[in-house]
Amino acid sequence: MNSKITKKIGNESGAVAIYVAILLPVLLMVAAFGIDINHVFGVRNELQNAADAAALAGAMELNDINGVLTVEDAKLEGERVAKLHSAGGQAVSEMVIQTGHWSNTTGIFTPSENDTQLENWQDIPGDLLDLDTNFINAVRAQTTRSDSPAFFAKIFGIDSLAVTNDAVAWVGFNELxxxxxxxxxxxxxxxxxxxxxxxxxxxxxxxxxxxxxxxxxxxxxxxxxxxxxxxxxxxxxxxxxxxxxxxxxxxxxxxxxxxxxxxxxxxxxxxxxxxxxxxxxxxxxxxxxxxxxxxxxxxxxxxxxxxxxxxxxxxxxxxxxxxxxxxxxxxxxxxxxxxxxxxxxxxxxxxxxxxxxxxxxxxxxxxxxxxxxxxxxxxxxxxxxxxxxxxxxxxxxxxxxxxxxxxGNSSFNPASKILAKYPKLVE
Known part of the structure; x- marks a missing residue:
């Protein structure tokens, strides 16, 4: 009787070993990607911080003290600030800084190559100005780490992962x-x-x-x-x-x-x-x-x-x-x-x-x-x-x-007709 039970248990342990052998690659894959995904999220957060800071810094330089558009200054300042940050233990070196128009109505950023401001924008009613993509009022910063190293994922031939993030800073009008x-x-x-x-x-x-x-x-x-x-x-x-x-x-x-x-x-x-x-x-x-x-x-x-x-x-x-x-x-x-x-x-x-x-x-x-x-x-x-x-x-x-x-600070308040000094993150 005991010998029959022992034999049955032995047969079951053999079956478990087979299951483990079959599932082990899957378990290793899940563990590998779990560790790498966690690392990617960390890198992504660091890139977001870099993009936020770069967009805000660029937007601060979008207009000079007289409200005159200074696109090149905005881009250079955005790049400079982005490079001060690191992602995954490496200094941020891949970034794209764009100037363009942010619409509060649509919630859409439209990049622009214009380096001069929309002519006579002060004479345009605020609701129409918000929809005019020729009015330059925002900076978009995109930061990337294209070679974020993979760890356990290398087992499956994945040596690195590309991670990117972006932010938009908007210059509104004085909040009165x-x-x-x-x-x-x-x-x-x-x-x-x-x-x-x-x-x-x-x-x-x-x-x-x-x-x-x-x-x-x-x-x-x-x-x-x-x-x-x-x-x-x-x-x-x-x-x-x-x-x-x-x-x-x-x-x-x-x-x-x-x-x-x-x-x-x-x-x-x-x-x-x-x-x-x-x-x-x-x-x-x-x-x-x-x-x-x-x-x-x-x-x-x-x-x-x-x-x-x-x-x-x-x-x-x-x-x-x-x-x-x-x-x-x-x-x-x-x-x-x-x-x-x-x-x-x-x-x-x-x-x-x-x-x-x-x-x-x-x-x-x-x-x-x-x-x-x-x-x-x-x-x-x-x-x-x-x-x-x-x-x-x-x-x-x-x-x-x-x-x-x-x-003052940025708000959607064209009644003031005065550009805000401090931009606001909107995306």
Missing amino acids: TVNYPYAICADTIGWDDNNDDVPDPECNVGSASNDRNNKDDDYDPTSETSMWTNLVQDEMCSEISTNANEMKELTATCGDGAWSLNKLEPTGATNGEVVPAFNNMYQCWENFRDNNGDIPWQLVLPVVDCDDSNTCPKLLGAIQVSIVWMIDQEGPNMDYVPTEMEHPSDPDAGTQAWTWRCDPLSEGQSPETCWAEFVDKFGLKDVSGDPAAYMKRSVYFMTTCMEAEPE
């Missing part, structure tokens, strides 16, 4: 970060405040804004041109008045502040005369000119719907302006007339700066003629569309869409 508490009325710069989704501010519009309450016979200089704002955007906006002490403190920043605001929300403001605030702003202007000479003072300012309210107007967006002149006190002889100022763009080419000059003491010239010429060359108009008058406590500025210095 302003740097001075002086709000521009939308109508003053041709902003379409009836279209909240795609406002379309005009570029290089010259305007005059005045901070006084008295009225002339034919022209009210305080009519909906600008407002002082305390930048308060909460349920207390309508209950907290914008007072002189508060504005004095806020305006002392001289453009070095940074306030992130929410589009279409009410913002605390006043359209009355605030002498301490204007005095601070004027002193900032004087300091800027002392340090920089006769060039415009650029600020990123909020744009509000002044028809909505004079204490809690709706914020429509933000725009960069070039302040080309300020007047503190009115003199009987127009003794503070500009004699030299850099124009932010060429009237013919639309991009290159040029310098205007006028000597009121030269033959045929006077303070009056220099002022008239200055107003004409910079296209400065009052709220009625007439040439801007020489007035005390006044700010003369141009909207400078072509010269907008990148600011």
Whole structure:
């Protein structure tokens, strides 16, 4: 009886040995590929880190300080940063850096060979610009390790594996970060405040804004041109008045502040005369000119719907302006007339700066003629569309869409018309 059982067990152990012999190659294959796949995933993660960093670094260099497209700089910086990373114990040496267009609507990156930006893109409504593949706003980085070594897979004749990964970094628009508490009325710069989704501010519009309450016979200089704002955007906006002490403190920043605001929300403001605030702003202007000479003072300012309210107007967006002149006190002889100022763009080419000059003491010239010429060359108009008058406590500025210095983080917010300084990974 026992001998029969022993014989049966022996027969079964022999069968198991046969099964093991049959399955062993399969088990070895699974183990080999399991180890190699785990290694591949590690390499892939390292390549993803390299691609992310390269895309972001390239996108940071996609536009220069004046918002001018610099494709070659973006590609070189992307390559440089990719090479700082390693994958599978080896420095990343295989990469492709592309510039092109990212659409938030379609979620698609379209590579482009263009090295100049889409002409007059500032005049294109935001929803259409998002779909225009000729508008360069993104960098794609692809990193590869074509010879990632295989280990156990070599048993089956597989010596190496190719691994690749990519990332797209997108440069959107400023997320409405302003740097001075002086709000521009939308109508003053041709902003379409009836279209909240795609406002379309005009570029290089010259305007005059005045901070006084008295009225002339034919022209009210305080009519909906600008407002002082305390930048308060909460349920207390309508209950907290914008007072002189508060504005004095806020305006002392001289453009070095940074306030992130929410589009279409009410913002605390006043359209009355605030002498301490204007005095601070004027002193900032004087300091800027002392340090920089006769060039415009650029600020990123909020744009509000002044028809909505004079204490809690709706914020429509933000725009960069070039302040080309300020007047503190009115003199009987127009003794503070500009004699030299850099124009932010060429009237013919639309991009290159040029310098205007006028000597009121030269033959045929006077303070009056220099002022008239200055107003004409910079296209400065009052709220009625007439040439801007020489007035005390006044700010003369141009909207400078072509010269907008990148600011803030990327968001899908074409209302600002200002390219973001910091890109965002979108793929």
